[in-house]
Amino acid sequence: MKIVTVIGFCLMASSVVFAGEKHAHESHKHHGTHEHGVAELLIAVEGSGATVMMKSPTETVFGFEHVAKTAEEKQKEAKVSEALKNELQSVFVLEAALECQFKNTALKILGGNEGHRDLQSEWQISCAKPLTGTQVEFKFSKLFPRIHELRVTLVSDQKQIEREFKRGNGKLSF
Numbered sequence: 405m406k407i408v409t410v411i412g413f414c415l416m417a418s419s420v421v422f423a424g425e426k427h428a429h430e431s432h433k434h435h436g437t438h439e440h441g442v443a444e445l446l447i448a449v450e451g452s453g454a455t456v457m458m459k460s461p462t463e464t465v466f467g468f469e470h471v472a473k474t475a476e477e478k479q480k481e482a483k484v485s486e487a488l489k490n491e492l493q494s495v496f497v498l499e500a501a502l503e504c505q506f507k508n509t510a511l512k513i514l515g516g517n518e519g520h521r522d523l524q525s526e527w528q529i530s531c532a533k534p535l536t537g538t539q540v541e542f543k544f545s546k547l548f549p550r551i552h553e554l555r556v557t558l559v560s561d562q563k564q565i566e567r568e569f570k571r572g573n574g575k576l577s578f
């Protein structure tokens with residue numbers, strides 16, 4: 405229950421920031437950062453499951469920040485959105501023995517028709533075995549070559565840690 409509250413709070417806090425001040429560049433300690441090239445990942449682990457939330461400027465995920473206009477831009481946006489919905493397991497790689505299932509539960513764009521926009525997405529992961537003591541491997545550069553830095557916050561009943569991964573690649577233990 406505690407973990408769910410933390411995520412709820414972060415979602416709420418970032419929505420408020422983006423509704424009020426689209427151009428605000430927050431300190432990178434807070435959820436609500438808008439820095440091109442940066443993606444934030446919040447992972448809440450609970451037993452044999454996890455909730456993952458990703459937030460990043462649309463500039464960084466799609467390659468452009470404005471509302472898609474040309475056929476090429478629309479195609480790019482559709483392709484990346486499809487990958488976010490169905491391919492997280494190829495960039496957020498969990499140990500095969502855990503037999504995890506990924507489900508995308510939210511995908512939305514925050515911000516108006518002009519100025520800075522962010523993509524926010526959420527997944528539910530459920531596995532056959534507990535995640536504690538296992539590892540996740542990040543391979544975000546595969547799908548998102550524009551990510552320079554992946555800022556990860558991991559919350560579980562054991563720990564809360566923050567790490568930064570250059571180019572969105574690296575390993576982290578639960």
Ligand SMILES: [Zn+2]
Nearest residue numbers: 461469520521
């Ligand atoms: Zn921007």
